Amino acid sequence: xxxxxxxxKASPLCGFVALLLTLGTTSLMNGSLFPQFDAIFMFARDxxxxxxxxxxxxxxxxxxxxxxxLRERAIxxxxxxxxxGGGALLALGxxxxxxxxxxxxxxxxxxxxSVATISVALYLARLEMHATAVIIAAAYTVQLAASxxxxxxxxxxxxxxxxxxPLAAIALTARGARLYxxxxxxxxxxxxxxxxxPASFLAPFSALFxxxxxxxxxxxxxxxxxxxxxxxxxxxxxxxxxALVALYVTCSRRRFPADGLVQLSAxxxxxxxxxxxxxxxxxxSGAADVALLNAGNxxxxxxxxxxxxxxxxxxxxxxxxxxxxxxxxxxxxSLTGAAAGMLANGAAASVPALRVAIPAALLLVxxxxxxxxxxRFTFAGxxxxxxxxxxxxxxxxxxTDAGAQAVPGAGTGSVPVPMPAARTPEEAFASRCAAIxxxxxxxxxxxxxxxxxxxxxxRAYIEEALVVxxxxxxxHVKHVYAKLGIHSHQELLDLVEG
Numbered sequence: 358x359x360x361x362x363x364x365x366k367a368s369p370l371c372g373f374v375a376l377l378l379t380l381g382t383t384s385l386m387n388g389s390l391f392p393q394f395d396a397i398f399m400f401a402r403d404x405x406x407x408x409x410x411x412x413x414x415x416x417x418x419x420x421x422x423x424x425x426x427l428r429e430r431a432i433x434x435x436x437x438x439x440x441x442g443g444g445a446l447l448a449l450g451x452x453x454x455x456x457x458x459x460x461x462x463x464x465x466x467x468x469x470x471s472v473a474t475i476s477v478a479l480y481l482a483r484l485e486m487h488a489t490a491v492i493i494a495a496a497y498t499v500q501l502a503a504s505x506x507x508x509x510x511x512x513x514x515x516x517x518x519x520x521x522x523p524l525a526a527i528a529l530t531a532r533g534a535r536l537y538x539x540x541x542x543x544x545x546x547x548x549x550x551x552x553x554x555p556a557s558f559l560a561p562f563s564a565l566f567x568x569x570x571x572x573x574x575x576x577x578x579x580x581x582x583x584x585x586x587x588x589x590x591x592x593x594x595x596x597x598x599x600a601l602v603a604l605y606v607t608c609s610r611r612r613f614p615a616d617g618l619v620q621l622s623a624x625x626x627x628x629x630x631x632x633x634x635x636x637x638x639x640x641x642s643g644a645a646d647v648a649l650l651n652a653g654n655x656x657x658x659x660x661x662x663x664x665x666x667x668x669x670x671x672x673x674x675x676x677x678x679x680x681x682x683x684x685x686x687x688x689x690x691s692l693t694g695a696a697a698g699m700l701a702n703g704a705a706a707s708v709p710a711l712r713v714a715i716p717a718a719l720l721l722v723x724x725x726x727x728x729x730x731x732x733r734f735t736f737a738g739x740x741x742x743x744x745x746x747x748x749x750x751x752x753x754x755x756x757t758d759a760g761a762q763a764v765p766g767a768g769t770g771s772v773p774v775p776m777p778a779a780r781t782p783e784e785a786f787a788s789r790c791a792a793i794x795x796x797x798x799x800x801x802x803x804x805x806x807x808x809x810x811x812x813x814x815x816r817a818y819i820e821e822a823l824v825v826x827x828x829x830x831x832x833h834v835k836h837v838y839a840k841l842g843i844h845s846h847q848e849l850l851d852l853v854e855g
Contacts, residue, residue, distance in 0.1 A: 367480055367484050369491075371480070372484055372488075373492045373496060375529040376492060377496045382526075384500055384503065385519040387580055388504060389508060389510050393451055393512055396454070397454050398456035398459055401456065401463050404460055404464060405460075405463035405464050406695075408467040408468060409467035409470060409471050410689045410692065413474070413681050414685035416432075416677065416681040417679075417681030417682035417685055418678075421558075421682075424677070427541070427677070433531045436471075436473065437524065440469035440524050444466065447462035466523075475680055475681050476526065478665060478680035479537045479669065486613070489667075490613040491606055491607050493659055493662055493666070495607070497599055497659045498596050499596075501652070502596035508591070537677055538677070541676075545817070547678055549816045550674065550746065552815075552827065553810055553830070553846070554845070557674075557846070559679060559739070566683060568731070570686050571690065572653075572657040572661070573658075573688075573689075573693075574719075575626045575723065576650065576651070576654035577690060577691035577692060577693060578650070579629065579646075579647050581695045581696075582647070582716070591647065592647065595649075595655060596652075598621070599655050599659065602614075615663055616660075619657060619736060622654070622656035622657035623731075624653075626650055627653075627727070629649030629651075629652075630723065631720060633716035646716075661683065665680050671745050672745050672746055697715065697719065744846050745847075790808040790811055790853065794808075797840045797841050798840065803833055806833040807841075816831075819833075
């Protein structure tokens with residue numbers, strides 16, 4: 358019999374359980390599984406995280422360049438096989454203290470976990486946004502509060518749960534997430550659509566992804582800095598700020614306060630780094646520095662995941678790329694921060710002054726980025742700046758593209774251009790385009806590209822019609838957008854419609 362969680366309609370309860378399972382997998386990995394690695398092969402943990410990041414970034418790139426290669430059923434089958442096979446190798450490696458099966462098992466499990474992460478995020482994108490906000494806030498709060506208990510579990514229990522949780526998450530969400538694979542499979546790739554509609558997809562090095570990387574560096578550092586016997590210092594106090602946010606989100610119907618959380622998390626992370634430079638204040642018994650770093654990271658990643666899910670829901674054609682790339686960048690940040698934490702630990706043994714110097718340097722870099730790099734960036738702007746593409750619209754270039762939804766508050770701010778009289782709708786449309794091209798001083802070739810964009814033509818159509826390369830089309834589109842002072846395809850249509 359089909360359960361609520363396996364039905365086609367997405368269930369908030371199912372989404373919450375699945376997200377909690379994936380977050381619990383991370384806690385078990387850091388608190389229970391990884392400490393067992395150090396006595397056998399310390400770098401096994403870093404290799405497995407690298408495999409996770411590579412899987413996420415690889416799937417994100419494939420979804421962007423060639424989504425037709427991604428078969429949801431095949432991906433799920435591979436993920437399940439990796440978790441089962443990885444579990445067997447992990448048991449062998451841990452049982453016989455053998456580095457080779459340990460590394461292989463951890464790496465295979467990392468691939469399975471990555472697929473579970475994508476599946477859950479896509480599932481959440483199908484829910485009503487307020488329900489998703491409550492789910493994300495509550496799940497991250499529970500995870501941070503319960504993380505210290507992961508190190509208290511018997512090693513075999515922690516390992517078994519580490520493997521079982523992502524399997525359960527995939528079982529709960531794979532069918533609901535299948536929609537996004539089906540949507541992207543029979544349509545032009547996001548990389549092609551992005552040529553003529555650059556505002557529809559996040560750039561690989563957009564401010565959102567850079568933010569994810571830097572904040573996860575702080576989290577990775579907090580995990581490894583001052584760890585005891587390979588076990589991260591953790592405190593349930595980290596969950597208090599997240600609990601307050603969860604309460605606010607649950608009781609309020611207002612928009613998720615992503616930008617407020619980013620500002621609060623930045624202050625919290627900087628306070629954590631500051632305490633890490635003061636050994637007398639950051640005593641092992643209190644772990645105040647780590648508590649602040651974890652709380653700050655929790656606040657940010659809560660806002661970032663909400664942004665990724667919202668963007669995925671806003672533009673289903675780019676959903677897989679958005680959630681995969683975002684989580685992949687996060688994994689890279691954790692890896693970088695962990696390396697910095699290990700460096701600080703090793704340096705402190707021989708040169709105590711470096712224990713202060715390294716957190717101080719990270720504090721300076723982080724503060725500089727927050728005050729300078731994020732000066733003009735907002736999460737709300739990143740979300741609203743995405744030009745939606747309706748999944749039911751044709752993007753083959755035949756006729757006007759009906760796939761562009763209106764972006765709230767979008768507008769060009771330009772004065773309407775008079776349209777000469779014409780005898781037919783096509784002549785009226787052509788005259789309107791010509792008038793706009795003259796008004797904004799478009800070159801003849803730019804005017805051609807503009808007219809094609811106004812008719813909903815895609816990259817392949819323009820490339821073939823003008824006998825030019827992909828990069829040339831991309832350059833012309835960029836120049837047209839710049840001269841018109843617009844940022845999305847919808848704004849271009851609004852300008853033409855007057």
